[in-house]
Amino acid sequence: EIVLTQSPGTLSLSPGERATLSCRASQSVSSSYLAWYQQKPGQAPRLLIYGASSRATGIPDRFSGSGSGTDFTLTISRLEPEDFAVYYCQQYGSSPLFTFGPGTKVDVK
Amino acid sequence: QVQLVESGGGLVKPGGSLRLSCAASGFTFSDYSMSWIRQAPGKGLEWVSYISSGGSTKNYADSVKGRFTISRDNAKNSLYLQMNSLRAEDSAVYYCASGSYYNDYWGQGTLVTVSS
Numbered sequence: 001e002i003v004l005t006q007s008p009g010t011l012s013l014s015p016g017e018r019a020t021l022s023c024r025a026s027q028s029v030s031s032s033y034l035a036w037y038q039q040k041p042g043q044a045p046r047l048l049i050y051g052a053s054s055r056a057t058g059i060p061d062r063f064s065g066s067g068s069g070t071d072f073t074l075t076i077s078r079l080e081p082e083d084f085a086v087y088y089c090q091q092y093g094s095s096p097l098f099t100f101g102p103g104t105k106v107d108v109k
Numbered sequence: 110q111v112q113l114v115e116s117g118g119g120l121v122k123p124g125g126s127l128r129l130s131c132a133a134s135g136f137t138f139s140d141y142s143m144s145w146i147r148q149a150p151g152k153g154l155e156w157v158s159y160i161s162s163g164g165s166t167k168n169y170a171d172s173v174k175g176r177f178t179i180s181r182d183n184a185k186n187s188l189y190l191q192m193n194s195l196r197a198e199d200s201a202v203y204y205c206a207s208g209s210y211y212n213d214y215w216g217q218g219t220l221v222t223v224s225s
Contacts, residue, residue: 045215050210097159
């Protein structure tokens with residue numbers, strides 16, 4: 001079973017700052033099968049990045065994903081007020097079929 | 110536009126059953142694999158079950174295997190989750206979501222509370 005670890009647990013930043021979120025897998029993950037989601041309170045998650053680095057439809061280009069193997073990164077180049085949320089990474093694998101990381105909360109400093 | 114609308118949640122006693130539904134619109138439902146994903150109050154996301162576009166392939170998390178059954182009716186653009194032998198730890202918001210290797214569209218969720 002692949003376990004995803006996200007760090008930091010909470011990231012306190014100001015609008016306009018750069019956010020760097022990490023997702024580390026316990027075993028190598030195909031880049032094709034690594035995704036990132038954003039979730040705001042009371043809302044469903046929203047797909048941001050799939051295939052480790054491809055932005056989903058309608059996602060601003062301040063969001064970017066990178067990485068391979070066991071280390072993946074979500075970068076928000078300049079935080080907008082609407083970007084303060086919880087971010088999850090997810091991998092598609094064998095068993096279990098999907099695994100989510102525990103999430104990183106980006107809050108206002 | 111794409112819409113996924115879950116229903117069927119509610120309060121149920123431990124050991125009871127519930128059937129969740131997800132009505133899809135705005136896309137060709139029969140072309141897409143679907144999943145159920147849940148989120149306990151204040152917790153993270155947990156994948157529950159997956160079904161392929163035609164319904165022939167089904168997968169379950171170990172935590173629900175043998176108790177939950179996923180199904181779909183492509184003629185009705187609907188996804189279902191039959192939940193039996195419910196436990197307190199099954200209490201969560203249940204989301205339906207589309208996609209094979211990642212989940213591109215999500216419903217707003219339906220709350221399931223298992224309590225005596």
